Amino acid sequence: MFKSMILAVILSFLFFPINSYANFDKAMAAYTSGDFKQAKTAFETLSAIGHRSALFNLGVMYFRGEGVKKDPSKAIALMQIANENINDESFSRIISSIYKKLDDEQKQTTKTRFDELNPIYNISNIEQKIYPKPLDDKDCAPEFVPVKIASPKYPHTELKKGGQGKVTFDFTVSPEGYARDAVVKATMSDSFTKAAAKALSKSRFQPAIDGEARYGRQFSFTFQMSDSLISKSDKKKLIKTLDKLENAAVEGNASAQYVYASELNILRSFKEYLSGIDLQYKTANEWLAKAAENGLANAQYELGRNMLLGRGCEVDQVNAYKWINAAAYSGYSPAQKTLAQLILKNDEAAITKSESAIRWLKSATQSSSYEAKILLAWELSTSVSAGLRDGTEAIELLNDKPENYFDDLRILETKAAAHAAKGDFRAAGKLQLKAKKLADKRDWVIPLISKRLETYQNDEAFSGSYY
Numbered sequence: 001m002f003k004s005m006i007l008a009v010i011l012s013f014l015f016f017p018i019n020s021y022a023n024f025d026k027a028m029a030a031y032t033s034g035d036f037k038q039a040k041t042a043f044e045t046l047s048a049i050g051h052r053s054a055l056f057n058l059g060v061m062y063f064r065g066e067g068v069k070k071d072p073s074k075a076i077a078l079m080q081i082a083n084e085n086i087n088d089e090s091f092s093r094i095i096s097s098i099y100k101k102l103d104d105e106q107k108q109t110t111k112t113r114f115d116e117l118n119p120i121y122n123i124s125n126i127e128q129k130i131y132p133k134p135l136d137d138k139d140c141a142p143e144f145v146p147v148k149i150a151s152p153k154y155p156h157t158e159l160k161k162g163g164q165g166k167v168t169f170d171f172t173v174s175p176e177g178y179a180r181d182a183v184v185k186a187t188m189s190d191s192f193t194k195a196a197a198k199a200l201s202k203s204r205f206q207p208a209i210d211g212e213a214r215y216g217r218q219f220s221f222t223f224q225m226s227d228s229l230i231s232k233s234d235k236k237k238l239i240k241t242l243d244k245l246e247n248a249a250v251e252g253n254a255s256a257q258y259v260y261a262s263e264l265n266i267l268r269s270f271k272e273y274l275s276g277i278d279l280q281y282k283t284a285n286e287w288l289a290k291a292a293e294n295g296l297a298n299a300q301y302e303l304g305r306n307m308l309l310g311r312g313c314e315v316d317q318v319n320a321y322k323w324i325n326a327a328a329y330s331g332y333s334p335a336q337k338t339l340a341q342l343i344l345k346n347d348e349a350a351i352t353k354s355e356s357a358i359r360w361l362k363s364a365t366q367s368s369s370y371e372a373k374i375l376l377a378w379e380l381s382t383s384v385s386a387g388l389r390d391g392t393e394a395i396e397l398l399n400d401k402p403e404n405y406f407d408d409l410r411i412l413e414t415k416a417a418a419h420a421a422k423g424d425f426r427a428a429g430k431l432q433l434k435a436k437k438l439a440d441k442r443d444w445v446i447p448l449i450s451k452r453l454e455t456y457q458n459d460e461a462f463s464g465s466y467y
Contacts, residue, residue: 023327042329049300059076080114130319131289137281152221155192167188168187169182169183173207173217196223212345258298262284262298280312282313307320350384354379389461416428417462
C-alpha cells in the first residue's frame with residue numbers, strides 16, 4: 001500500500017500551480033499607465049535576455065522622450081537592432097516612417113549609434129551567450145561537501161502505518177559549515193519534515209574557503225522501510241505520466257515545459273529507484289530554457305539559479321543575473337529574494353545596496369514568503385543607514401508563523417536585532433542570549449552571536465549582514 005502512496009505523492013507534484021508572470025505584459029502595463037521609469041527598466045531588463053519587442057519599445061521611448069531624453073537617432077538604432085534578421089512588417093513600417101523625418105546629420109548619427117549599440121543589444125549575440133553551457137552531472141562541481149550527515153529519526157506515526165518518503169530542503173551553508181535558512185522544497189508529510197529538519201540542523205558541511213555563505217544548496221533525506229520506494233508497476237505509471245507531460249512540452253506549451261523540467265529535478269531525489277529516466281540537470285535546463293524564452297518567470301528564475309550554481313552547466317554569474325533580474329521585475333518573489341541577496345553581496349556602496357535590497361524584499365514579501373520576511377526584517381533592523389531602519393515593521397514581519405522555514409536561531413537573532421533597532425536593548429539582549437544558548441546546545445561556534453550580544457549589552461544596535 002505504501003508504494004502506491006509514494007507514487008501518488010510523486011504524481012501530485014505534476015499538478016502544482018504555476019505562478020507564472022508574463023514579463024512583457026507587465027512592462028507594457030507599466031508603460032500604458034504612464035510609469036515610464038518602471039517601463040524603461042523593465043524593457044532594458046528584457047532586452048538583456050534578447051526580447052525583441054522589449055528592445056523595440058525601448059526605442060519607442062527614446063523617440064518620444066518618455067522617461068528619457070528624446071533621442072531619435074538612438075531610438076531608430078535600437079529599433080533596427082530589434083528588427084535585424086526578422087524584418088517584421090510592423091517594425092519595418094515604423095522604422096521607415098521615422099527615418100524619413102530625419103535630416104542628413106541625424107541619419108549619419110543613427111548609423112554611428114547603431115554601431116555603438118549593436119554589440120550590446122544584438123539579439124543573435126545575446127542568444128548565443130544567455131543560455132547555459134551544458135555539462136553532465138559528473139562534470140559539475142559539487143554543490144557542497146558534507147562533513148557529517150545526521151540520520152533522521154523515523155517518525156513513530158509513519159513507522160506504524162508503513163509510510164515512506166523523502167524531504168528535500170533548499171538551504172544556506174553558513175561560513176562555519178552549518179545548514180541555515182532551511183526551506184522545504186518537497187515533502188511527503190509534516191512528520192517527515194520535522195524529523196528531517198532536526199537532522200539537517202545536526203549535519204555539517206565543508207565551509208567555503210573564502211568564508212562566504214553559500215545560498216541555494218539542496219539536500220534530501222530518505223525515509224524507507226524496504227529496498228525500493230516505488231514498484232515496477234508504479235514506475236510504469238510514472239513514466240507514462242511524464243511522457244504525456246513531455247509531449248505537451250514538445251508542442252510548445254510553456255507551462256508544460258516548466259512543469260516537466262521541475263518534475264525532472266524533483267524526481268532526482270528518487271533517481272536510485274528510477275533508472276532509465278534521464279534526470280540530469282542539463283536535461284531539465286533544456287526545458288527551463290524553452291519556458292524561460294516563452295516568458296515564464298518561474299523558469300527564468302530556476303534557469304538563472306542553476307547557472308549561478310553550475311547545476312548541469314558551467315557557472316555563469318553574469319547571464320544568471322540577467323535571468324533572475326527578468327523574473328524579479330515580473331513580480332516573482334523567489335527571484336526578488338535572490339536578487340536582494342545578490343545585491344547585498346556586490347561591491348556597490350553600502351547604503352545603495354541596502355536601499356535596493358529592501359525594495360526588492362518588500363516586493364517579495366507580498367507572496368507571504370517567510371524567508372523573504374525574515375531577510376527583510378534583518379535588513380530593516382541592521383541597515384548601515386539609520387534612516388532605513390524600522391524595528392517596528394521588522395517585528396510585525398516576524399510575528400507571522402513560519403511556513404516551511406526552519407532556522408529558529410536566525411528567528412531569535414532577527415527578533416533581537418529588531419528590538420535593538422527600536423532602542424529596547426534589554427529585550428534585545430535577552431533574545432540574543434537565548435540564541436547563544438541554543439547555538440551552544442547544538443555545538444555551533446558562531447563568533448557573530450557573541451559579538452551581537454556584547455553590542456546590545458552596550459546599548460547599541462548591530463549594523464551589518466547576518467553572515
